[in-house]
Amino acid sequence: MEKALVVERVAQLIGVYVLSEGKVLRGIPRGKVLKKTRIYAGDYVLGKEIDDQTFAIEEVLDRKNVLVRPPIANVDRVICVMTIQKPDFDNYLLDSLLVVYDHVGCKPVIIFNKVDILDEEGRQELKRWTSIYADAGYDVFHVSAKTGEGLDKVVQLVEGEICILAGPSGVGKSSILKHLTGEELRTGEVSEKTHRGRHTTTGVKLIPFGSGSFIGDTPGFSRVEVLQFVRKRDVKNYFREFLRYECKYPDCTHLREPGCEVREALKRGEISCERYKSYLKMLKEYIEELKEICG
Ligand SMILES: Nc1nc2c(ncn2[C@@H]2O[C@H](COP(=O)(O)OP(=O)(O)O)[C@@H](O)[C@H]2O)c(=O)[nH]1
Ligand SMILES: [Mg+2]
Numbered sequence: 263m264e265k266a267l268v269v270e271r272v273a274q275l276i277g278v279y280v281l282s283e284g285k286v287l288r289g290i291p292r293g294k295v296l297k298k299t300r301i302y303a304g305d306y307v308l309g310k311e312i313d314d315q316t317f318a319i320e321e322v323l324d325r326k327n328v329l330v331r332p333p334i335a336n337v338d339r340v341i342c343v344m345t346i347q348k349p350d351f352d353n354y355l356l357d358s359l360l361v362v363y364d365h366v367g368c369k370p371v372i373i374f375n376k377v378d379i380l381d382e383e384g385r386q387e388l389k390r391w392t393s394i395y396a397d398a399g400y401d402v403f404h405v406s407a408k409t410g411e412g413l414d415k416v417v418q419l420v421e422g423e424i425c426i427l428a429g430p431s432g433v434g435k436s437s438i439l440k441h442l443t444g445e446e447l448r449t450g451e452v453s454e455k456t457h458r459g460r461h462t463t464t465g466v467k468l469i470p471f472g473s474g475s476f477i478g479d480t481p482g483f484s485r486v487e488v489l490q491f492v493r494k495r496d497v498k499n500y501f502r503e504f505l506r507y508e509c510k511y512p513d514c515t516h517l518r519e520p521g522c523e524v525r526e527a528l529k530r531g532e533i534s535c536e537r538y539k540s541y542l543k544m545l546k547e548y549i550e551e552l553k554e555i556c557g
């Protein structure tokens with residue numbers, strides 16, 4: 263049997279990319295797959311080509327994760343796209359994305375797009391935020407979808423991976439996708455012809471690029487409620503810089519406990535106040551001491 267990747271999922275339509283040949287066929291579920299299995303974009307499947315347009319799907323391989331919005335399985339990498347200016351950087355949104363995507367096991371990476379339009383103040387801000395996130399333990403890239411600057415490094419990093427673009431609307435996700443793949447796609451919308459005429463349905467599409475990579479666009483969202491995805495007591499595990507410290511109590515929440523090494527690190531300036539403030543905000547907590555430490 264041959265291995266293929268589901269790259270299009272629109273209503274009842276399934277498009278599969280036959281990995282050995284690099285072509286897209288219409289996938290038809292067969293046998294045991296037909297009844298009980300949901301099929302997502304990003305699913306790896308086994309089956310056979312029946313003719314030059316059709317691929318019979320005999321088996322859906324186990325998936326390592328499924329993202330819900332949009333539904334995509336086996337996401338290796340989430341490219342969090344942000345800007346410093348136009349629109350202004352929203353660090354709380356980025357911190358929320360980083361927590362949620364680390365929790366579901368998709369490696370997040372940070373891209374600051376639109377570096378071509380930054381003024382002097384913008385460049386200073388870019389420098390400041392870049393060191394905050396690099397110190398916290400994330401890969402940070404500076405790119406411009408307009409000039410193409412910096413995107414080659416991103417392509418190298420995600421070689422062979424299934425990626426999605428996440429971030430608020432207007433930061434340039436669709437522009438980056440277009441630069442990487444040459445395809446123009448209206449986010450989350452795939453036009454479908456029916457006997458009643460044209461209408462648009464929500465669909466998911468992964469597009470091949472680079473060497474063996476696939477990428478999907480997502481609609482922009484300006485808010486993520488972390489506690490809908492991650493239990494309150496687990497949020498601390500997804501602030502990477504906190505994991506370097508060993509507190510007196512192993513289950514320390516880094517809020518008010520004595521012997522909290524994370525708060526000591528905050529006082530010494532090893533953990534950024536901005537990141538710690540995001541942590542408190544996610545937990546809907548407040549500590550009096552923060553004013554003294556961070557001003
Ligand atoms: N100057 C500049 N403009 C950009 C860049 N990337 C995107 N844009 C513009 O920003 C606007 C929003 O881009 P779009 O890709 O639709 O953002 P999305 O909502 O995240 O998909 C469009 O007018 C783009 O032309 C960039 O790197 N530099
Ligand atoms: Mg878009």
Ligand SMILES: [Zn+2]
Binds near residue numbers: 515516517523
């Ligand atoms: Zn602690």
